[in-house]
Amino acid sequence: MPKFTFISPEKKEFNVEAPIGETLMEIAVKNNVDGIDADCGGACACATCHIIFNHADLSKVGYADEDESALLDFLNGRKMGSRLSCQVIMKEDLDGLTVEIPYPD
Numbered sequence: 858m859p860k861f862t863f864i865s866p867e868k869k870e871f872n873v874e875a876p877i878g879e880t881l882m883e884i885a886v887k888n889n890v891d892g893i894d895a896d897c898g899g900a901c902a903c904a905t906c907h908i909i910f911n912h913a914d915l916s917k918v919g920y921a922d923e924d925e926s927a928l929l930d931f932l933n934g935r936k937m938g939s940r941l942s943c944q945v946i947m948k949e950d951l952d953g954l955t956v957e958i959p960y961p962d
Contacts, residue, residue, distance in 0.1 A: 859952035863908070865891035866960040877949060881942035881956070882906040892958035899943040904928045908945075908956040910938035917950050934959040 861875035863885055873888040875881075885893035885906070894905035901924055910918055915938055921929055925944050929935045942956075 859947065859949060861947065861951065861953075862955040863890045863893070864955060864957045866958055867891065875947045875951070877947055879947050881908065881945045881947060883943075884947060885942055890958070892961070893942060894961070895943065897943075901925055901928065901941060901944055904932055904941060905961070906942040907932060907934070907961075908940055908942045908958055909936050910940060910954070910956050912938050914938070914954055917954070918945055931962075933962045 858874045859877065861873055861884060863871040869891060871888060871890045873884060875884050880899060882893060882895050882899055886895050896905040897903040918940060921940055925941050928941065929939050
């Protein structure tokens with residue numbers, strides 16, 4: 858099974874099994890990852906599942922679409938690698954990647 862690592866705002870690492878086809882938000886919630894609140898349940902409506910990818914990994918993940926980008930624009934902590942974990946679906950080439958979870962705005 859692929860693995861994925863979340864780093865909480867407090868710098869705690871969560872190394873989790875990441876089933877192909879699930880969103881990173883679903884994976885984080887199932888594994889009680891600190892900092893992923895997922896208030897809207899994955900509807901791309903709240904930005905409480907904000908994560909930040911390393912710039913080099915964005916080619917594997919892809920960039921935010923217009924709706925996701927609009928939500929990210931409301932965040933003070935938006936960075937080049939910002940995504941909403943509810944919008945990123947786990948796939949094989951994401952195996953072994955790490956993301957940071959910023960402190961909430």
